[in-house]
Amino acid sequence: MKSILIYFILITVFTFLCFGYDKQLARKNKRRISERNLFILVFLGGTIGGLVGMSVFRHKTNKTSFILIFYGILILQLVLLYFGFDFLKRFT
Template sequence: MKRQGTLVRWEKERGFGFIRCAEVSADVFVHLRDFADRGLTPQVGMTLTFDEIHVGGKGPRAVAVQAAGAMPRREQQQPRRPAASPRPRTDRCRDAAPSSSSSSLPMMLLLPAYAALLGYGVWTTRIPPIALGVLLLISLLTFVVYGVDKNAATAGRWRTAESTLHLLSLIGGWPGAWCAQRLFRHKVRKTSFMAGYWATVLAHMAAVGAWVGKFLPAGLLAL
């Protein structure tokens, strides 16, 4: 059934919000991908028409969302423009390859250096062997948190704060974060986030290097 309501909340960064409709008891969840006009910029206060659905026992959700008064888009009524020649798939692969390899190269250098630093720290007794297990668990935890956040982004649920992801990287989970970014294709296109991520990697490496190099007092570990 077609309904009409007012957009009362919109989370721009997360791409979802809520519509208030007099005919529905609860605010209706709406995701950016459910707008019929992908060029529309949702704004709080705008009047929207939508179809109400219920999925998996959750609250009401809006689909086929349009600004009130907007005409449905009918591609067959629009004049056809000459189709641009598609770029060969091989060209796209060549374009993507430098970006992937350029981001992987620093990590391929950092991981062996990090392993050597930890190994030297254990050999000199500056790092207890149990710390290696703890760091591995933190990396695994970070990997899982990234996966959960990617799933939440796809489903339109509440997201993990970027500060939490950075904190996990800073305390030693950055290898797991890097693996999750590549496997889930998550956050890699956001320049500001990736800049923060690399800052946590360098800060962690610097802290471990200072500890192993005895630039930090041994008594600090007891704190």
């Protein structure tokens, strides 16, 4: 359980930093981190880091398609979490 917590802390921090770095690249008109890669980080557990990064850096907050996919991933994660805990409760 401890290793799972460490994983989520690391992926959250890394995702947050990637959102900030991408915003910095956008301001400098340089090549950026693809949205696909940002979504992969969010999907792998960096949702909180993504949310905080979007808020702190005001990044991707006006792009409707990004917001819809981001929250779609969040809803999917919540559903999987709910059913995962429900599954574990039945067999423990």
